[in-house]
Amino acid sequence: MRNPKNSRIKNSLVLFTGFFTVFLVIASPQDTIQSEKEFKMTNNVYKILREDEWDSALQTGKIITDLDNKDGFIHLSTASQLAITLSFFFQDSDVVLLLQLDLAKIDQSKLKFEEPYPNKGKRRSAFPHLYSGLSTDQISNIWTLEKGSFKVPEVVLLEAENSKEN
Numbered sequence: 001m002r003n004p005k006n007s008r009i010k011n012s013l014v015l016f017t018g019f020f021t022v023f024l025v026i027a028s029p030q031d032t033i034q035s036e037k038e039f040k041m042t043n044n045v046y047k048i049l050r051e052d053e054w055d056s057a058l059q060t061g062k063i064i065t066d067l068d069n070k071d072g073f074i075h076l077s078t079a080s081q082l083a084i085t086l087s088f089f090f091q092d093s094d095v096v097l098l099l100q101l102d103l104a105k106i107d108q109s110k111l112k113f114e115e116p117y118p119n120k121g122k123r124r125s126a127f128p129h130l131y132s133g134l135s136t137d138q139i140s141n142i143w144t145l146e147k148g149s150f151k152v153p154e155v156v157l158l159e160a161e162n163s164k165e166n
Contacts, residue, residue, distance in 0.1 A: 045076040045111070045128040047099040048090060048145075054097045063099070063134040073112075074130040076101070081125060084157040086145070094147045102140035107132055124162045 047063060057063045068074045077085045082098070090096050103111075113126035 044103070045078060045101050045130075046082060047074065047076055047101065047134065047139075048082070048085060049097045049099065050090070050093050051095055051097065057136055061135050061137070063136060063139075072131075074132075074134050076111075076128040076130055078125075078128065081123075081127065081161050084123070084154070084161050087154065087157055096145045098143040098145050099139045100141040100143075101130075101134070102138055105138040106130065106134075122158055 049057065049063065049065065053063075053065050064074070086096070110130055110132040112129050112131060114129050116123040116125075116127050
């Protein structure tokens with residue numbers, strides 16, 4: 001497993017999300033990411049980045065992707081949306097980083113829950129979109145996700161995501 005730059009693994013937590021395995025990475029105090037808060041998977045929003053996007057964020061302090069620039073907002077997901085987002089948009093990646101936003105450091109008026117964009121009609125739950133900048137100091141937790149050996153059928157992932165109240 002490749003560690004994110006400037007981070008040390010102190011604890012590991014393995015979760016099943018589609019075909020990715022999740023390893024909890026808690027950054028040390030001298031690192032950019034502070035992870036002193038208790039981990040919660042409810043009422044949180046997450047950003048998924050490829051390794052090169054995370055490397056750029058560590059250098060600039062700003063978290064932004066080409067897709068976010070193009071669409072005019074930062075694409076985010078809730079916990080119930082992560083598995084299918086990984087399946088739909090990150091199939092080509094063997095490793096990605098999952099960032100949990102520190103909502104206390106986010107301007108809540110800039111966080112909107114909207115229909116998926118682009119919407120091909122499959123996904124019905126409202127997605128969090130952030131209409132402001134996002135920086136590395138607004139992240140409370142980070143995980144390294146490695147592609148695993150199981151692939152959950154799309155219909156099952158959609159059922160799980162679309163049945164959740166958002």
